[in-house]
Amino acid sequence: MKRREDKLAWTTWRVLRLAQPMGDRVLAEVLDGGQSFRWKREEAGWVGVFGRGVARLRPHARGVEWCQPEGIPDLGEALARYLDAEGRQAAMAERLPWRSDAFLREAMEGFPGLRILRQEPDEALLAFLCSSNKQIIQIRRMVAALAERLGEEVAPGFHALPSWEKLARADEAELRTCGLGYRAAFVRGTAERLARERGWHGGWEGSATAEVEARLAELPGVGPKVAACVALFGLGRLDAFPVDTWIGRVLGEGYGLEGWRTEALGRFGRAHFGEAAGLAQQWLFARARAE
DNA sequence: GTCCAGGCAAGCA
DNA sequence: TGCTTGCATGGA
Numbered sequence: 001m002k003r004r005e006d007k008l009a010w011t012t013w014r015v016l017r018l019a020q021p022m023g024d025r026v027l028a029e030v031l032d033g034g035q036s037f038r039w040k041r042e043e044a045g046w047v048g049v050f051g052r053g054v055a056r057l058r059p060h061a062r063g064v065e066w067c068q069p070e071g072i073p074d075l076g077e078a079l080a081r082y083l084d085a086e087g088r089q090a091a092m093a094e095r096l097p098w099r100s101d102a103f104l105r106e107a108m109e110g111f112p113g114l115r116i117l118r119q120e121p122d123e124a125l126l127a128f129l130c131s132s133n134k135q136i137i138q139i140r141r142m143v144a145a146l147a148e149r150l151g152e153e154v155a156p157g158f159h160a161l162p163s164w165e166k167l168a169r170a171d172e173a174e175l176r177t178c179g180l181g182y183r184a185a186f187v188r189g190t191a192e193r194l195a196r197e198r199g200w201h202g203g204w205e206g207s208a209t210a211e212v213e214a215r216l217a218e219l220p221g222v223g224p225k226v227a228a229c230v231a232l233f234g235l236g237r238l239d240a241f242p243v244d245t246w247i248g249r250v251l252g253e254g255y256g257l258e259g260w261r262t263e264a265l266g267r268f269g270r271a272h273f274g275e276a277a278g279l280a281q282q283w284l285f286a287r288a289r290a291e
Numbered sequence: 292g293t294c295c296a297g298g299c300a301a302g303c304a
Numbered sequence: 305t306g307c308t309t310g311c312a313t314g315g316a
Binding site: 034136186229245247 | 297300
Binding site for chain 3: 133134141179
């Protein structure tokens, strides 16, 4: 039996120029390397959901080629923003200490054009609420299950993530059916709070990243690591520096910091890498996982 | 079967 | 403040 999405009509492929193109391997790392959990590999590229948009992507010499389902609003601008087409991050990366830091430089050279996807804050928060003590592949399955069971269908066969209101109404047993385990209580607790606070991150623009992370950490299931991920991936705070097991390992190897506590590693990362620490973190993360 | 995963929260000294 | 433990589940 054909799946519904197989009958979906797609627009013709178009080129989205990127200031900093990505090869196949780097595009894979960006879409499927633990930032977003919403992209699936297909024949020659990727298909996924970002916000309420659905798109197919494939590498192109000057950027990416993309198409979208027929009959929904054009996603060109949203995709350009999502992928940082104008290259704001490439400019920021110039401020990293790669000239004096050979370990970082090697990581950057290994993944040219790597970037932070500009995800919606809700999307990053929900995904990373599910992330604790889980592998990337498992997080992707949890998020997919939440979308399919509770999210709105935005194109045949494709579901957006559920709203906080919807998640707050779901019972914990249903969330556990999505494979969340003890994280179900995190999602429910945070959903109950945010369902009452529309625009929860509104008004944070003028706050320092440390303050933003502290506010995030007031939510159930959000500790230092998840807060840093949401700040970086969802709120565009490029100076946020999440420290997970991979980053702990790679900082130990590359910078002689074996045995340092997570909190101290975070301070090191922010001090050493500076205002684009989150970008450095993503390059080091990619390098660590590739070894 | 064992170890570990893009950790968090609570309990303890 | 800093360390330990329990937590659900599934890969490797």
